[in-house]
Amino acid sequence: MEPFSFASSDTLDYPVSIRIINLEGDEIPLPFSTLLARPDLRQIGSNQSPHSDLYVTVQVWAGSKPLTVPVQTAYKSFRTERKWNEWLKLPINYSTLPINSHLAITVWDLSPVGGPQAQGHAIPFGGATLPLFDKDNQLLKGRQKCHVHRHKKADGNDDTSTPAFPAAKRSNSKKEKAVVVDKDAEELDRMERLFKKHEQGEIPRVDWLDQMVFRGFEKRGIQSARSSLERIQRQRALEAQMAATKNGDSKEKSDTPDTTDPMPGPSMFLLNVELPRFDFPVVFADHEYPPPPISSLQHLSSSQSNIILKPPPEVQFGPGINGVADADEGRLIRVYDPEVGARDNPAESKHRRLVRSQHRHGILDKDLKPNAKVRDELNVIMSYSPTHVLTPEEKDLVWKFRYHLTRDKRALTKFVKSVNWQDLAESKQAVQVLGRWTDIDVDDALELLGPTFDNSEVRAYAVQRLGHSDDNELLLYLLQLVQALKYEHISTEANRDATQKSSLARFLIARAVDSFMLGNYFYWYLMVECEDSSPDQGRDNQTIYRKVAFDFMTELEKRPDGKETRKQLLRQAEWIAILSKISSEIKESNESMARRTERVKQFLADPKNELVTIDPPLPLPLDPSVSITGVAPEDTIVFKSSLHPIKVAFKTTTGRKYPILFKTGDDLRQDQLVIQIITLMDQLLQKENLDLKLSPYKILATSTNAGLSQFVPSASFQGIASKYRNNPALAYLKQNNPDASGPLGLRKETLDTFVKSCAGYCVITYILGVGDRHLDNLLLAPDGHFFHADFGFILGRDPKPFAPAMKLSKEMVDAMGGPQSEHYRQFKQYCFLAYSALRKSSNLILNLFSLMVDANIPDIKLEPDKAVLKVKERFALELNEEDAIRHLERIIDDNLNALVPVVIDKLHELVQAFRA
The missing domain is CATH 1.25.40.70 (Phosphatidylinositol 3-kinase, accessory domain (PIK))
Structure with a gap:
């Protein structure tokens, strides 16, 4: 099928409008004898002059009931023809019209003595009921010729007696076929239909040809108007002759005038109107009203909704109401009860x-x-x-x-x-x-x-x-x-x-x-x-x-x-857009890693991209305290992963380089939230004089599918394990911080940093329910700082079965000297102190998560009503401090002795080796 563009009526916030153009038609004037015998007819304006004063009223009806008050045309004095050419706006919009809407159009005549259906000194000259939607449920548009039903007021009913487009009557009578057919009238009707198509653009416009046709049509119209009265008189004579033949007393009928019939001759009046035209067809669409509120109670937070609000009411099907068994019988009856959602008795x-x-x-x-x-x-x-x-x-x-x-x-x-x-x-x-x-x-x-x-x-x-x-x-x-x-x-x-x-x-x-x-x-x-x-x-x-x-x-x-500040923010946005462009191209290309890295270096080194030199220095969006002066293309690396993040090093005003990771195709808002909570927890612990050497790197989501993160030089436990066989973490630290006189052959500060940072991250990742913890996500800096990366699963979610509540790997414990060592006991002590200190600030952390329930964070969005409760459960607030510490100790011991995490890490190592 060819495409069909249309608009729905419920979106059309435009008042119903109609242009009353003119009234055309003729009728045989009443004989003077009739006017002398009927004073009531003698006072009617249209009986005195064929161009008497008339006015028109329009009213919207639907369902046989009026929807608006009538709107009427202004007074106008006619000389040669009854022509108003006036737009009327009705006090109702198309968006609120029902499908059975009609326009009740009544032409009013004037008579001081009144008459049937009179309104003061106005009596109906004729009426027409015009539907606003056609049989295809499309809104009528353009010019319309409405048949005027003489001496009738437009009723506006659904089964109207004054239709604007009366249906053609079928007749098998041979006598009725003798009615004179006017060829000019048929030709004029045909031309009217063609003109309507021409106005709506269905017939192409040719200016010189159109002018010829218009002039010819005007001449034909004038000629038809001159002969209209003769045509009506011939038709009247023929009808009289047929009536005389039927009754057998034609002589009596012609000699005795009928003074009871106010319209002894036929009349044919047409009212020309115009409806608004729109660029596209307007199809009826019912307006959907929002459901009424269940109650006036305020909405509760997601953390409380599952406790307070009652479950949604179930529809109970009774006898005679269509349920599952009798879906095709009867009718479903829904009754609105505003007290359904009330939570109070x-x-x-x-x-x-x-x-x-x-x-x-x-x-x-x-x-x-x-x-x-x-x-x-x-x-x-x-x-x-x-x-x-x-x-x-x-x-x-x-x-x-x-x-x-x-x-x-x-x-x-x-x-x-x-x-x-x-x-x-x-x-x-x-x-x-x-x-x-x-x-x-x-x-x-x-x-x-x-x-x-x-x-x-x-x-x-x-x-x-x-x-x-x-x-x-x-x-x-x-x-x-x-x-x-x-x-x-x-x-x-x-x-x-x-x-x-x-x-x-x-x-x-x-x-x-x-x-x-x-x-x-x-x-x-x-x-x-x-x-x-x-x-x-x-x-x-x-x-x-x-x-x-x-x-x-x-x-x-x-x-x-302020103008300079705004300019800096806009420059940041331009800088992000440039990086997004090359990142998207690299991610979608099928080139080798070396070729991709070379392409990025060439892109960054190109002066057209304005990254080699940034003048004046620009505050880094990730860390505004750092001002960058340009990029160092030689330090660029494209990492081998599904999204191919790019490591870019920027020169700063202090002379140092600031490496960052730029990634597209991933929503970093969840990682940004976790890093923010870790940063907050680090501040809370330091207020308790407990510095656990945490290193929350910075993350900034610049859009819903791109962002920046700080690059911290480190090595993953997986990479360390592949390089060192026995006690890999300790061997890695010894290589970078050797000290023969220190504990375990390390510098004391390095081992202390490792133990404290392990304790801090173990407790924090346990509280936040961080999942998908494998050796590739556990990172170790050369100076002993341990930290986690990749927070794609939080609040207890984990893609692997039987995942531990706390990630405490064997490699971490071995680097401390084993589970019986003094350093491991110190590690557990730090865990208890951190857990106890964070429990004191549990309200702050819970409130922060409560404000994030509608933030479109993936793992919160899955169950927003349970997100805060999951964090609260990890705090174990129902326990006193001593019992809570015992609870945490059991979790540490269970995870240390668990066999499943070790198997999962081995499987992950095999999968990564197979991919490589």
């Missing part, structure tokens, strides 16, 4: 209102003090994690002692959860209490910015607390704060300011324009979200981030050095 809600009404005004509550028993209950409530759901009794208790709890910074989030924000009086008082609360921690402020809390005052309070953080601390949470913009009240309308109602957007833009470090990362986080067009995000999210990015750029322009 109506009786419990009433009880809560009655209880809180005693403490609504807070006159007595301000001095209310809890006794020892209640104080213990409140302390238990304050110790709950962010994912814990308060019972109605606990909420009532927190509300009752809210003034007492204003001194406890932990209690604010519990208080906000206890407020019924749909109750205006209660919410107003809650906002007043917020102003009296003591300063809260950052983790609680982040929780208040999650999807659970919708009140703008609460979110503004959290933003105010974040304002006390310096740039370095804010940088640790910036990724989550950008995600929190999805839960702000930011309008998606084009003419609305993005930051008008969003305190968080205003805060982030204000801080980003004051600090280039924050502005750099803020810009790239926004750009990735603007580009993400996956179905999980939707256009509204893209619109929100584009508006925030626009406001950010606008605010930059207002600063003295």
